[in-house]
Amino acid sequence: MIEHKEILSDADLLQLFKMTGSREQAFTAIVRKYQQRLYWHVRRMVVRHDDTDDILQHVFIKAWRGLDQFRSESGLYTWLYRIATNETLTWIDQQKKRTFLSLSDYESKVEQTLAAEPGFDASKLEWRLQQAIQKLPEKQRVVFTLRYYDEMPYEKMSEVLDTSVGALKASYHHAVKKVEKFIGQF
Amino acid sequence: MRPTSEALEELEVLCSPLASVNPTSPFSIPTGYFDQLPARILLRLNQHEGVPYEVADAYFNDAPQRFLSAALAESEGSKAPPKQLSLVFTPLQRAVEWTAAAMLVLFMGLGALKNYRQPTVSHAALKPHISDEQIVGYLVNNLDDLDPLWLEEQLHQVVTGDASDQLSTQEIREYLYYNYSL
Numbered sequence: 001m002i003e004h005k006e007i008l009s010d011a012d013l014l015q016l017f018k019m020t021g022s023r024e025q026a027f028t029a030i031v032r033k034y035q036q037r038l039y040w041h042v043r044r045m046v047v048r049h050d051d052t053d054d055i056l057q058h059v060f061i062k063a064w065r066g067l068d069q070f071r072s073e074s075g076l077y078t079w080l081y082r083i084a085t086n087e088t089l090t091w092i093d094q095q096k097k098r099t100f101l102s103l104s105d106y107e108s109k110v111e112q113t114l115a116a117e118p119g120f121d122a123s124k125l126e127w128r129l130q131q132a133i134q135k136l137p138e139k140q141r142v143v144f145t146l147r148y149y150d151e152m153p154y155e156k157m158s159e160v161l162d163t164s165v166g167a168l169k170a171s172y173h174h175a176v177k178k179v180e181k182f183i184g185q186f
Numbered sequence: 187m188r189p190t191s192e193a194l195e196e197l198e199v200l201c202s203p204l205a206s207v208n209p210t211s212p213f214s215i216p217t218g219y220f221d222q223l224p225a226r227i228l229l230r231l232n233q234h235e236g237v238p239y240e241v242a243d244a245y246f247n248d249a250p251q252r253f254l255s256a257a258l259a260e261s262e263g264s265k266a267p268p269k270q271l272s273l274v275f276t277p278l279q280r281a282v283e284w285t286a287a288a289m290l291v292l293f294m295g296l297g298a299l300k301n302y303r304q305p306t307v308s309h310a311a312l313k314p315h316i317s318d319e320q321i322v323g324y325l326v327n328n329l330d331d332l333d334p335l336w337l338e339e340q341l342h343q344v345v346t347g348d349a350s351d352q353l354s355t356q357e358i359r360e361y362l363y364y365n366y367s368l
Contacts, residue, residue, distance in 0.1 A: 024228060027228070028224045028225075028228065031223065031224040031227060032220075032224055035223050036220060039215075039220070040211060043211065043213055047213075049213070049214075049215060049216065053219075053223075056223070057230060061227065061230065061231060064227075117214075118214050119212060119214060120212075124212070126207065126208065126210070126211075126212040127212055129204075130211070130212065147193055148204075148209060149209050151191050151192075151193035151194070152193075176197070176200045176201050176204060177200075177201070179201075179204065180201045180203065183203065183204075184203075
């Protein structure tokens with residue numbers, strides 16, 4: 001039995017995962033350690049809880065399959081964020097293709113989804129911020145949420161998104177200006 | 187208010203109003219969601235994705251020897267002589283076989299004869315029930331390479347018959363054009 005799961009390092013968890021007999025326990029500890037951060041990362045992109053849950057399960061199933069081959073150069077945290085980001089962007093792409101929606105139609109659908117969330121109140125700043133985030137292009141949205149909510153350093157973000165630090169800084173600055181402009185309209 | 191960090195300092199430079207917003211998401215989550223998620227994922231892995239089976243580390247080291255021993259033990263245990271089949275037929279067996287063969291040939295012959303009988307409904311009997319219009323409609327719907335000129339010629343002979351002096355070629359052509367777009 002793995003005790004004190006929350007204090008085990010990624011390296012320890014990976015070692016336990018590769019040992020016969022403790023795979024499931026180690027995997028459970030990994031899920032517990034990262035589930036909340038990954039959940040919010042996905043949720044801020046797709047809005048609905050059910051969609052987030054579905055994507056998050058796919059993320060961890062992919063992680064299970066890939067953990068045996070995982071080499072810890074990039075770090076478990078970065079690797080999981082990369083899987084979550086790719087799964088989320090793929091899901092958004094599929095939604096657009098499946099429903100044959102144009103960009104403006106898709107944006108209005110996301111706005112409706114957001115407005116249907118329990119407790120939605122367009123007069124409150126935190127909801128207006130969510131509306132502004134949903135108006136950003138997907139990749140800019142990822143950059144904004146990783147930096148604004150997760151406060152992820154640009155170097156780590158560069159590993160997750162496979163993009164240069166300079167491009168990420170520029171993308172974030174543009175996103176902040178757009179969000180500021182949207183919020184300032186009210 | 188969020189704690190001071192590199193990201194916050196950057197945000198204050200970029201846009202001070204956003205820096206003062208509490209960075210928590212307003213979305214709600216079902217109660218106990220995070221407590222149950224690990225178990226749900228493992229269950230899904232076990233049910234649908236298939237968790238890979240685990241084997242002892244040394245399992246494959248002595249596997250060839252174990253397989254060979256098992257095969258040898260089985261071959262030694264099954265040394266009973268195989269059952270011999272007799273190839274000598276008694277006269278009764280031969281008679282039964284010939285009878286069965288003759289009956290089979292007879293049934294096949296009767297079946298073939300039945301299939302080659304003439305159809306009970308003749309073309310002549312059907313003709314009054316199928317109008318020329320239905321025939322043309324069928325041809326238009328079912329023939330991809332229908333030749334309208336050939337059809338027109340055939341219709342001229344069939345439809346007008348003795349009354350060829352009553353309908354001109356032009357009239358037939360117009361009829362086909364307006365009714366069948368030919």
